[in-house]
Amino acid sequence: MTVADALLLALGVVAVGAAALVVTSKHLVRAGLYLVVSLGAIAGLYLVLGAELVAWVQVLVYVGAVVVLLLFAVMLTRAPIGASDDLDRPAWPALLVGAGVGLGLAVLLADAFRWAIFPLPEAGTAGRMGEQIFGSWVLPFEVISILLLSALVGAIVLSRPDIKGRGE
Amino acid sequence: MIPYVIAALLFGLGVYGVLRRRNAILVLMAVELMLNAVNLVFVTADVTTRGATHHAGAVFTLFIIVLAAAEVGVGLAIVLQYYRLRKAVALDEVQLEGVAE
Numbered sequence: 349m350t351v352a353d354a355l356l357l358a359l360g361v362v363a364v365g366a367a368a369l370v371v372t373s374k375h376l377v378r379a380g381l382y383l384v385v386s387l388g389a390i391a392g393l394y395l396v397l398g399a400e401l402v403a404w405v406q407v408l409v410y411v412g413a414v415v416v417l418l419l420f421a422v423m424l425t426r427a428p429i430g431a432s433d434d435l436d437r438p439a440w441p442a443l444l445v446g447a448g449v450g451l452g453l454a455v456l457l458a459d460a461f462r463w464a465i466f467p468l469p470e471a472g473t474a475g476r477m478g479e480q481i482f483g484s485w486v487l488p489f490e491v492i493s494i495l496l497l498s499a500l501v502g503a504i505v506l507s508r509p510d511i512k513g514r515g516e
Numbered sequence: 517m518i519p520y521v522i523a524a525l526l527f528g529l530g531v532y533g534v535l536r537r538r539n540a541i542l543v544l545m546a547v548e549l550m551l552n553a554v555n556l557v558f559v560t561a562d563v564t565t566r567g568a569t570h571h572a573g574a575v576f577t578l579f580i581i582v583l584a585a586a587e588v589g590v591g592l593a594i595v596l597q598y599y600r601l602r603k604a605v606a607l608d609e610v611q612l613e614g615v616a617e
Contacts, residue, residue, distance in 0.1 A: 353518060360522035367526050367549050371533030376541065383545050386526075390552050393519060399559045399574045402581075406555075409581050414548065414588050421541050421592045425599045437608065442535035450528015457520035457557070461564065480571045481578070492582050499586035506593035509600070 355396045363389035376427045380419050387411050401477045519560040527553035540595045540605045544588060551584045 366386035373379040387410045394403035481489055526549055533546025555577045562573025599605055 356518045356522075360518060364522060364525050364529070367529045370545055370549065371529055371536060371542075376539065379542055379545060383548065386549065387552065390526075390556060393522070393556060394559055397519065397559050397563045399562070399577070402555075402559060402574050402577050405578055405581055409585055410548070410552075414585060417588055417592055418541060418545060418548075421544075421595060424596055425541065425605050427539075427541070427605075436536055437538055439536060442532050445535055446528045446532025448528075449531045450525050453524035453527055454521045457524050458517060461517065461520055461561075477571055477574060477578070480575050484570075484572075485575050485579075488579060492579055496582060496586050499590050503589040503593040506590070506597050 352396055356393060359389045359392045359396065362386075363393065374432060376422050376432070377419065380415060380422060383418070384411055384415050387415070401474045519556055523553040523556040523560070526550075526556065538606045538608055540598070540607050541592075543607060544591050544595070548584065548588070551580060555580055 363386050366382045366389065369382040370379050370386060373382060387406065391403045391406040391411070394400075394406060530546045530548075530550030530553060533549065534543055537543050537546060558573040558577045558580070560573075562571060562577075595605060598610070
């Protein structure tokens with residue numbers, strides 16, 4: 349077991365453990381904070397795998413923006429601060445499907461990529477990624493920017509009560 | 517190999533969370549876990565098959581992160597609008613008819 353393997357294993361345990369707490373915690377706010385831990389550990393996994401730019405974008409966008417949005421929503425819906433017991437549905441169907449999907453995918457992926465050796469990664473720095481994005485992937489990049497703009501406009505329209513829908 | 521197993525377990529936990537939780541915001545958090553599992557598979561595949569794909573997996577991951585940000589923005593706007601109408605965020609009490617009267 350190399351150093352990279354040990355790091356991957358440790359960060360993976362943190363990510364999976366925090367994710368388990370996200371889906372089982374009785375506190376809404378704590379679930380959000382465990383989500384931060386899980387996403388941060390995944391960013392660490394990206395770093396170990398050599399995808400630097402993706403790791404920092406993960407920290408900026410997910411930990412910085414998405415989790416803050418989720419916590420804002422927790423506050424705006426006046427969620428109870430302490431533990432609440434009515435967050436969950438009955439467990440066993442979800443447990444069955446979740447465990448089945450997780451273990452099935454684990455077996456499938458481990459079997460499918462058994463042959464994949466782990467070469468010394470060529471780091472995905474911002475320069476190399478930029479060449480790819482603005483070389484091969486320019487059109488999807490532009491489409492993504494239009495989608496982001498329309499999602500922004502849609503979110504504003506949805507959340508402003510004084511903007512009426514059509515025909516009203 | 518290890519990252520694939522981690523990603524599969526994260527995806528399973530996300531599915532469990534989506535099916536188990538009643539609160540819409542917690543369901544969105546579980547969806548984020550599933551998206552991250554897929555991102556991890558993309559990045560790992562990008563590393564292990566470096567010769568065939570020139571950082572394509574990492575580029576896809578960046579696109580998915582942007583899509584997730586858009587999805588959370590619109591999803592939370594919908595949740596807040598529903599909360600404004602009904603004063604509740606429990607998903608299994610959502611009535612599909614008669615909301616817009």
